[in-house]
Amino acid sequence: MTNVIWIVVAVLGTFTVGYMGYSRYLSRFVEIDDERETPAHKYEDGQEYVPAKKPVLLGHHFSSIAGGAPIVGPITAGAIWGWVPALLWVAIGNPLMGAVHDFISLSGSMRHEGKSIGYIIGEYVGERGKDMLLWFAFLTIILVVAVFALVVGIVLNAYPSAATASFVYIALAFAFGVYLYQLDGPFIPGTVVFVAGVFAGVWLGIQYPFALFELAGDASHTAGTFVLFSSTGSWVPGAGALGGNTAAWVPVILVYAALASALPVWVLLQPRDYLSSFLLYAGVGGALLAIIVGTIFNTSTEPLVVADSIEPFTGFLGVESVAPFPLFPMLFVTIACGTISGFHSLVSSGTTAKQLNKESDARLIGYGGMLGEGLLAAVALSTLAVAGVASDAAAGGIGGALPNFAAGGGTILTSLGLPASYGAPFMALVLVSFLLTSTDTAARLGRYMMEEIVGPQSSGSETGLSGGIGSFARGRYTNPVVQCGIAYLLVISGEWATLWTLFGGANQLLAALALLTGTVWLANWDDSKQLVSTGVPMALMVVVTVLGLSWVAFKEQLYDQLIQGGAQGIGAQVSAGVRVLLAVLLIYLALSLVRIGYDNITNVRSGSEPAAKPSDD
Numbered sequence: 001m002t003n004v005i006w007i008v009v010a011v012l013g014t015f016t017v018g019y020m021g022y023s024r025y026l027s028r029f030v031e032i033d034d035e036r037e038t039p040a041h042k043y044e045d046g047q048e049y050v051p052a053k054k055p056v057l058l059g060h061h062f063s064s065i066a067g068g069a070p071i072v073g074p075i076t077a078g079a080i081w082g083w084v085p086a087l088l089w090v091a092i093g094n095p096l097m098g099a100v101h102d103f104i105s106l107s108g109s110m111r112h113e114g115k116s117i118g119y120i121i122g123e124y125v126g127e128r129g130k131d132m133l134l135w136f137a138f139l140t141i142i143l144v145v146a147v148f149a150l151v152v153g154i155v156l157n158a159y160p161s162a163a164t165a166s167f168v169y170i171a172l173a174f175a176f177g178v179y180l181y182q183l184d185g186p187f188i189p190g191t192v193v194f195v196a197g198v199f200a201g202v203w204l205g206i207q208y209p210f211a212l213f214e215l216a217g218d219a220s221h222t223a224g225t226f227v228l229f230s231s232t233g234s235w236v237p238g239a240g241a242l243g244g245n246t247a248a249w250v251p252v253i254l255v256y257a258a259l260a261s262a263l264p265v266w267v268l269l270q271p272r273d274y275l276s277s278f279l280l281y282a283g284v285g286g287a288l289l290a291i292i293v294g295t296i297f298n299t300s301t302e303p304l305v306v307a308d309s310i311e312p313f314t315g316f317l318g319v320e321s322v323a324p325f326p327l328f329p330m331l332f333v334t335i336a337c338g339t340i341s342g343f344h345s346l347v348s349s350g351t352t353a354k355q356l357n358k359e360s361d362a363r364l365i366g367y368g369g370m371l372g373e374g375l376l377a378a379v380a381l382s383t384l385a386v387a388g389v390a391s392d393a394a395a396g397g398i399g400g401a402l403p404n405f406a407a408g409g410g411t412i413l414t415s416l417g418l419p420a421s422y423g424a425p426f427m428a429l430v431l432v433s434f435l436l437t438s439t440d441t442a443a444r445l446g447r448y449m450m451e452e453i454v455g456p457q458s459s460g461s462e463t464g465l466s467g468g469i470g471s472f473a474r475g476r477y478t479n480p481v482v483q484c485g486i487a488y489l490l491v492i493s494g495e496w497a498t499l500w501t502l503f504g505g506a507n508q509l510l511a512a513l514a515l516l517t518g519t520v521w522l523a524n525w526d527d528s529k530q531l532v533s534t535g536v537p538m539a540l541m542v543v544v545t546v547l548g549l550s551w552v553a554f555k556e557q558l559y560d561q562l563i564q565g566g567a568q569g570i571g572a573q574v575s576a577g578v579r580v581l582l583a584v585l586l587i588y589l590a591l592s593l594v595r596i597g598y599d600n601i602t603n604v605r606s607g608s609e610p611a612a613k614p615s616d617d
Helices: 005-029 054-065 069-081 083-110 117-125 127-158 160-182 187-207 244-262 269-297 327-338 342-348 361-387 398-416 420-454 469-474 478-492 497-525 532-563 570-606
Strands: none
Touching: 005 083, 005 269, 005 361, 054 269, 054 342, 054 361, 054 420, 069 083, 069 327, 069 361, 069 398, 083 117, 083 327, 083 342, 083 361, 083 497, 083 532, 117 127, 117 420, 117 497, 117 570, 127 160, 127 244, 127 342, 127 420, 127 478, 127 497, 127 570, 160 187, 160 269, 160 420, 187 269, 187 420, 244 420, 244 478, 269 361, 269 398, 269 420, 327 361, 327 497, 327 532, 342 361, 342 420, 342 497, 361 398, 398 420, 420 469, 420 478, 469 478, 497 532, 497 570, 532 570
């Protein structure tokens, strides 16, 4: 039987080579210079542009990019096609594509006043290209907020202990922000005290789990759970499809995301992400260490080997229990964030670029942060290997991923002496921590996107309460309400699950467009800049995502649901038709942007038009 440690060895090996070698080359390639003033210092405003210490910013960045997708994706892909294809795509694709994508997005934004990838491409191809990309990104953000809020609700419903712990570390984050930025407390002693408080919160969560409503039917919460309302919450919108407790958590998470996105970054975003990063490092690093220790010293309660129910390779079309699902191109869309994710370009060029203290920090935070997400994907794949295929894992989604990640992770952590009864809730809390930070960061990024679409106010506050449609759309308080309101309607409509594949396709197309933006920037910067590092991954992502969305639109929806009659009833038929139109729209928008970018690159490199002058900000 294959030992799980080989998954870890393969990923650590390629990631080490990538960081020690390729990231150094890329840093020289974009001419990283600590003498150059970063946007965080040049435009420091105490609200969005706030210089952050490297470990603090790494905590924010890693916490924000590592949502639920790098957990759900590898587990789903491993269950469908086998663990070897999933491992190869993470181990090879991450350092050559995903980490490059994140680093170039961060570096490009750093040189363009901390602005988004939409602003950057607009500098070179014009307002039409800028607006197309920004609208694409804004719509993707709404899907991100909706899906992540729902997944948090599902996790908190399954593990009430994670709810209590989440409240504790959010409260600690507020206190740490005041301690650090208002009281000017010493950094290291404060870190020790508040990080200890976060882990104490984990213990409190296990001892005093919390839920909003009782579970329906014969199901019940774990013993000792404090339930706020004695009913099952059947009246809560969306309770019919999700259950009252899960449906009730969704608006709570969305309200939290809206409030957190409106606050200055020092109040919650920076301190919370920094503190929670220790929890995340402990989950990912602890699981990796536990695999190594458990293999060498055989200290785990179960052998850390790939379960018999997990095949190395099940075939090009996947396991028999799933409808034909071709490895190419669907593997690359399914795993998504574990290897490359367009959402990361929004984080890199949205919040992170506005907080870089010095340019050299971009290497660890941009390139290294993405490698950290790849390690999370490797841990997720390892938990699947240890736990085996759950009954619904091959069907994809959080229903299969959560039991494997929590149960398999709990088993792995027994190698370090942690009982599985504590390890499983702890891994669930790790998942919630990733998701909470990604959700409110996404809401903040959506505000940035809309501000660039509408344009900044000429004077006055950016609250959005001063009147006017433009002010309302970009407002610090009003824009998050719009985003979270639409996201809530998507969730409670019952159609959220049908949008998951479109979310995945949109996310990966956004990665291709971010790489296109980086390629355009480099082409206009200097004729001597090679375009292979960004151009080849961009072309590959365009091909696989366009083919993947085409499969979803024309095979799964048009043929299976409409022509073959899989969609029963007018509502299901309309829903399938809408999904076809959405997929086609995404493809058209992406290919149009690729053509605009390609024309700019060929014209500049052929000398038919002068290169635009890149910003040094």
